[in-house]
Amino acid sequence: MARSNTAIAFGLAILLLSARAQAETLFLKPDRVFTGEDRSPHAGWSVLITGDRITAVGPGLKAPKGSRVIELPGTTLIPGMIEAHAHLFLHPYNETSWDDQVLKESAASRTLNAGRHAADTLRAGFTSIRELGTEGVGSADVALKHAIDDGVIAGPRLLTATRAIVATGGYGPARRNYNEAWDLPQGAQEASGVAEVTRAVRE
Numbered sequence: 001m002a003r004s005n006t007a008i009a010f011g012l013a014i015l016l017l018s019a020r021a022q023a024e025t026l027f028l029k030p031d032r033v034f035t036g037e038d039r040s041p042h043a044g045w046s047v048l049i050t051g052d053r054i055t056a057v058g059p060g061l062k063a064p065k066g067s068r069v070i071e072l073p074g075t076t077l078i079p080g081m082i083e084a085h086a087h088l089f090l091h092p093y094n095e096t097s098w099d100d101q102v103l104k105e106s107a108a109s110r111t112l113n114a115g116r117h118a119a120d121t122l123r124a125g126f127t128s129i130r131e132l133g134t135e136g137v138g139s140a141d142v143a144l145k146h147a148i149d150d151g152v153i154a155g156p157r158l159l160t161a162t163r164a165i166v167a168t169g170g171y172g173p174a175r176r177n178y179n180e181a182w183d184l185p186q187g188a189q190e191a192s193g194v195a196e197v198t199r200a201v202r203e
Helices: 005-022 098-104 107-123 140-149 193-202
Strands: 025-033 045-050 053-059 068-077 081-086 126-131 157-160 165-167 189-191
Touching: 107 126, 107 140, 126 140, 140 157, 165 193, 189 193
Parallel strands: 025 068, 081 126, 126 157, 165 189
Antiparallel strands: 025 045, 045 053
16 A cells, blocks of 8 residues: 555654764665755655764665665655744634634643644645744744754744844734723734834844
């Protein structure tokens, strides 16, 4: 029975995490390798990975002594993809509106879900993410990054933003939609004028 691309991606993610943790050498033998440098995948190429680094790609490679050889028949390997605008601390709005996520869901719950989203994202083939703000959960993205870097949970490399900086009154939850007496938590850090923006950046 042919293996699904999802199963293969999941298996590779686990293998690579294991290799990184153990400084193991993996020798991957797919049918083809697509590098992104040209339009066609290359048949017969192999990939050598040492720890968390790709150290060789190409035809005619030999598996070093002591390396683990992974046969991947029927597959095409591609470089890890990069997501340049992600929000791991949110989930689809058809499940829960953005306002309800920010106002009603706990920081702990959103952070735990972000860990699951990070693992799912890695399994989908994304190895780096630019995480553009936690949408109301402060600096939890930095804790998530550390957990991934330390091997506590699976996930891609994260570039974090913590609290995005926005103009006062220019983000949400919009105060006009709620009782004006409430001091609503915001999904980003508000700042007005040069002095406040400078202070926010320094924070």
